[in-house]
Amino acid sequence: MEFDVPKFLSFHLSLLILVASTSIEASGSSSLSSSAAEIVSRFQQYLQINTAHPSPNYYEAADFLVSQAESISLESQTIEFVKGKPLVLLKWPGTRPDLPAILLYSHTDVVPSEIDKWKHDPFSAHIDQHGHLYARGSQDMKCVGMQYLEAIRRLKASGFQPLRSIYLAFSPDEEIGGHDGAGKFVESEFLKNLNIGIMLDEGLASPDENYRVFYGERSPWWLAIKATGAPGHGAKLYDNSATENLLKSLESIRSFRSSQFDMIKAGLKAEGDVCSVNMVYLKAGTPSPTGFVMNLQPSEAEAGFDIRVPPIADPESLERRIAEEWAPASRNMTFWFVEKAPVRDESGNPIITKTDSSNPWWGLLEDAIRKAGGKLKKPEIFPAATDSRYFRRLGLPAIGFSPMANTPILLHDHNEFLNRDVYLKGIEIYESIIKAYATYLEKGGNRESRDEL
Ligand SMILES: *[C@@H]1O[C@H](CO)[C@@H](O)[C@H](O)[C@H]1NC(C)=O
Ligand SMILES: [Zn+2]
Secondary structure, eight states, X not given: OOOOOOSEEEOOOOTHHHHHHHHHHHHTOGGGOOOXXXXXXXXXXXXXXXXXXXXXOHHHHHHHHHHHHHHTTOEEEEEESSTXXXXXXXXXXXXXXXXXXXXXXXXXXXXXXXXXXXXXXXXXXXXXTTOEEEOTTTTTTHHHHHHHHHHHHHHHHTTOOOSSOEEEEEESOGGGXXXXXXXXXXXXXXXXXXXXXXXXXXXXXOSXXXXXXXXXXXXXXXXXXXXXXXXXXXXXXXXXXHHHHHHHHHHHHHHHHHHHHHXXXXXXXXXXXXXXXXXXEEEEOOEETTEEOTTEEOSEEEEEEEEEEOTTSOHHHHHHHIIIIISOGGGTEXXXXXXXXXXXXXXXXXXXXXXXXXXXXXXXXXXXXXXXXXXXXXXXXXXXXXTHHHHHTTTOOXXXXXXXXXXXOOTTSTTOEEEHHHHHHHHHXXXXXXXXXXXXXXXXXXXXXXXXX
């Protein structure tokens, strides 16, 4: 796709770096090290900025992030691919710019909240007696964005110097599909020029002690099926009415749904490995002033489904199933669907990030987490969509990881919270990962794919 040079580009390269970088790093000055209270308070400040859809306060978030960047002498750039939707790009230059860089990615927007269902205002960032920090975005995913920054703050304070350059991208609009954020970013010259070798993005909380990591995601398919049939009196029993024909499809879809769900229930498959199907609307009937005409069988009936297709699934066989079993023309049915993201790349391979020895970034991540005292579950397919898909589609390795162990999964839910100690632990984990990634010396990082960018 074409790319227009962004019209609303503002570039404020922090002058601070010139003055600050050498002296502060050399002395390991205490101005860069913080108490836990200060760290948590910065997280609260970010959470208190209302970036909920439908009218996220993106500029306030961007200003906050740029000021954070300045306080730790990172270069900063604010890019508006679409007016009103800034993407904040920060850089910690490495001493070996010839090596592929690291991209620490997060989104700044959050989903709306039903405020009356919350114990504490979702933008108060209230901390209760258990240390739970309540806020929209505390899990999804302002935590991660701030943890990256805090980890870098600590690394700088310790005098660490990265070999590889480290970029942080804070992107808008993930919660509404990411087209004006990640979508535009991956098409841009900006990304191409960064020479990224690996990107980290969001994952999910884990109710037990093991962190979860994600190496791919399911593709949403939005399917509508429609049956037509002769209308008739409500009292008449006859074959091939529209609702009868649709019901046959619903039965078949339900049994497929059960077969998939059963594999999860039996512990044979994880949520991201099965093909989920859920009915999201059902449309039929002849309206009357009081509701529906009750003695008339309608001539049309329609249903809509949200399907999530794992990258390992065979998209052709699902399409066949839809055409032959769920909406067969022989039953006077039609269907249409949108595949929101491809599950295969151009050569027909599943779009996933390798989690074996062929991907050095994977091993480095595993080791770094372990070294920092974290435990990992087997890598999973993310059950829903994230911005990672835009990067994986380019052939870039992308790993979804939000370090939240012993935490209920509350993204998009009422009373989203993250415990303070879990948050602080996550900073240590990122410190370990960034250190490992930034000092990794092999060429590494998927060269062929990068050339395609
Ligand atoms: C399909 O529609 C045709 C034309 O209305 C009708 O004759 C036929 O019985 C229908 N078949 C089914 C299976 O509904
Ligand atoms: Zn998210």
